[in-house]
Amino acid sequence: MRNRRLCLAVATLFVSLFLAHVPGGPGAHGSPDSAIRLATTTSTDNTGLLGLLLPPFTARYGVEVQVIAVGTGAAIALAEKGDVDVILVHDRVSEDAFIEKGFGVNPREVMHNDFVIVGPSSDPAGIMGLRDASAALGKIAARRSLFVSRGDESGTHKKEKRLWHSAGVRPEGGWYWSAGQGMGAVLVMADEKRAYTLTDRGTYLAFKKKMDLSVLVEGDARLFNPYRIIAVNPALHPHVKYVEVMALIGWLTSREGQELIANFKIDDETLFFPDAIAPGRTGD
Amino acid sequence: MTGLDFLIRAFGDAFRLILSGDPEVYGAVSVSLQVAGTATVITTLLGIPLAFLIYGNRFRGRHLVITFLNTLMALPTVVVGLFVYAFITRRSILGPLDLLFSKKAMIIGEVVLALPIVIALAGSAVVSLDRSVKETARTLGAGPSRVLATILWEGRLAFATAVAAAFGRLIGEVGVSMILGGNIAGVTRNIPTAIATETSKGEFSLAMALGIVLMALALGVNFVLRYAQGRGESP
Numbered sequence: 001m002r003n004r005r006l007c008l009a010v011a012t013l014f015v016s017l018f019l020a021h022v023p024g025g026p027g028a029h030g031s032p033d034s035a036i037r038l039a040t041t042t043s044t045d046n047t048g049l050l051g052l053l054l055p056p057f058t059a060r061y062g063v064e065v066q067v068i069a070v071g072t073g074a075a076i077a078l079a080e081k082g083d084v085d086v087i088l089v090h091d092r093v094s095e096d097a098f099i100e101k102g103f104g105v106n107p108r109e110v111m112h113n114d115f116v117i118v119g120p121s122s123d124p125a126g127i128m129g130l131r132d133a134s135a136a137l138g139k140i141a142a143r144r145s146l147f148v149s150r151g152d153e154s155g156t157h158k159k160e161k162r163l164w165h166s167a168g169v170r171p172e173g174g175w176y177w178s179a180g181q182g183m184g185a186v187l188v189m190a191d192e193k194r195a196y197t198l199t200d201r202g203t204y205l206a207f208k209k210k211m212d213l214s215v216l217v218e219g220d221a222r223l224f225n226p227y228r229i230i231a232v233n234p235a236l237h238p239h240v241k242y243v244e245v246m247a248l249i250g251w252l253t254s255r256e257g258q259e260l261i262a263n264f265k266i267d268d269e270t271l272f273f274p275d276a277i278a279p280g281r282t283g284d
Numbered sequence: 285m286t287g288l289d290f291l292i293r294a295f296g297d298a299f300r301l302i303l304s305g306d307p308e309v310y311g312a313v314s315v316s317l318q319v320a321g322t323a324t325v326i327t328t329l330l331g332i333p334l335a336f337l338i339y340g341n342r343f344r345g346r347h348l349v350i351t352f353l354n355t356l357m358a359l360p361t362v363v364v365g366l367f368v369y370a371f372i373t374r375r376s377i378l379g380p381l382d383l384l385f386s387k388k389a390m391i392i393g394e395v396v397l398a399l400p401i402v403i404a405l406a407g408s409a410v411v412s413l414d415r416s417v418k419e420t421a422r423t424l425g426a427g428p429s430r431v432l433a434t435i436l437w438e439g440r441l442a443f444a445t446a447v448a449a450a451f452g453r454l455i456g457e458v459g460v461s462m463i464l465g466g467n468i469a470g471v472t473r474n475i476p477t478a479i480a481t482e483t484s485k486g487e488f489s490l491a492m493a494l495g496i497v498l499m500a501l502a503l504g505v506n507f508v509l510r511y512a513q514g515r516g517e518s519p
Contacts, residue, residue, distance in 0.1 A: 152484065152485055180469060
């Protein structure tokens with residue numbers, strides 16, 4: 001009898017501890033409406049940038065931001081279905097289509113970095129120092145050196161596909177691996193297999209210390225990589241938390257938010273360059 | 285579009301992909317069958333003799349070994365993936381063999397995952413058959429090899445159950461496949477990792493089609509086995 005009561009007491013304790021940690025459950029602070037979902041690219045999450053930008057926003061405005069880190073393609077698909085409230089992505093072509101179809105409203109430029117082609121320092125395809133990214137991919141294909149592709153319809157993958165297209169190469173065969181995973185996982189695979197890959201510089205810098213990959217090709221104008229934040233249109237999906245989303249857009253494009261982005265460094269290297277209010281911005 | 289419309293369309297598209305022989309669906313199915321099939325065969329060849337060795341003999345610490353094996357049946361798949369990764373990554377001791385992100389790596393992980401299941405399930409069959417069959421066979425004057433053959437034959441359904449349980453665990457697991465295989469399209473992308481990828485790409489119909497095939501495979505093996513068992517029990 002006493003045992004049973006003890007069990008009950010322990011069970012009650014566990015349940016109440018559990019509920020206290022569920023947002024919106026009894027004992028949680030703030031209202032259940034105070035969480036929004038942000039679908040974004042793996043690059044903003046893997047680098048740790050969001051870990052820096054979001055906590056001060058939540059502390060000040062009482063809006064929790066739940067991050068779903070996928071590729072740009074998946075982020076847009078989630079937003080079109082109304083499964084998320086806002087997206088922070090980097091593929092101009094699919095972003096414009098998303099806005100044109102009426103799914104997205106109030107796009108704002110947030111920041112940019114650039115893509116680079118990385119690979120083993122032994123560089124079997126001999127692409128080091130090339131300025132032309134497509135020519136470099138052409139050499140990799142000609143040598144049939146292993147190339148790991150995101151293969152997940154992310155912004156990086158879409159950029160890569162356009163570069164292959166302009167190189168006039170259909171990437172197929174045993175030397176071309178389509179991984180279907182995030183940027184971090186693909187960098188790890190490229191490092192493991194001494195392969196080449198296309199990456200945003202931010203994620204590469206965040207992973208650099210753990211691996212033997214070097215930047216081999218950079219500086220091509222086509223490798224420019226701008227990020228935009230876009231709200232899901234509340235006219236199509238009335239349940240989205242539009243007002244909270246606009247607060248987030250405001251925060252990321254505010255002077256403070258932009259300074260946080262500008263000061264976000266790994267090993268003294270800047271990962272993202274703010275675009276919202278930085279002086280001398282020259283459009284896309 | 286209402287919620288019901290969405291569901292009906294998702295299932296409709298999924299069945300269309302399966303029936304049209306979609307290469308992405310069947311590529312993943314083929315990798316799944318190759319890897320889980322090979323791993324199941326290797327596990328069976330290793331596991332059933334080990335079951336005889338451990339469960340059919342008396343030795344010091346037998347109880348401890350058996351308890352340990354039963355505990356290992358609950359090994360989390362991602363942890364198996366992680367530990368095998370630690371051994372075969374380029375910087376590690378088996379690095380020069382260049383196994384990571386290949387079907388071989390997946391098979392190694394899956395054998396580790398399935399071995400305790402086969403040993404433990406086949407082992408309990410060995411225990412229950414050992415005494416009855418041995419005595420009957422001995423009174424009939426059979427030698428040791430004849431006794432072994434009789435136990436194998438009498439326990440065939442129990443051994444098949446052990447093998448099917450192993451296959452069922454392997455065909456649906458994601459942890460080992462993702463970590464050791466790397467989800468490379470056409471090479472190591474199997475049904476579970478393809479479902480994860482396609483869902484995250486927003487290719488919902490393709491994921492659903494794969495889900496239906498996976499269900500059919502996992503439940504089909506179980507169904508055939510249960511049916512055979514039912515027939516085996518009723519004379």
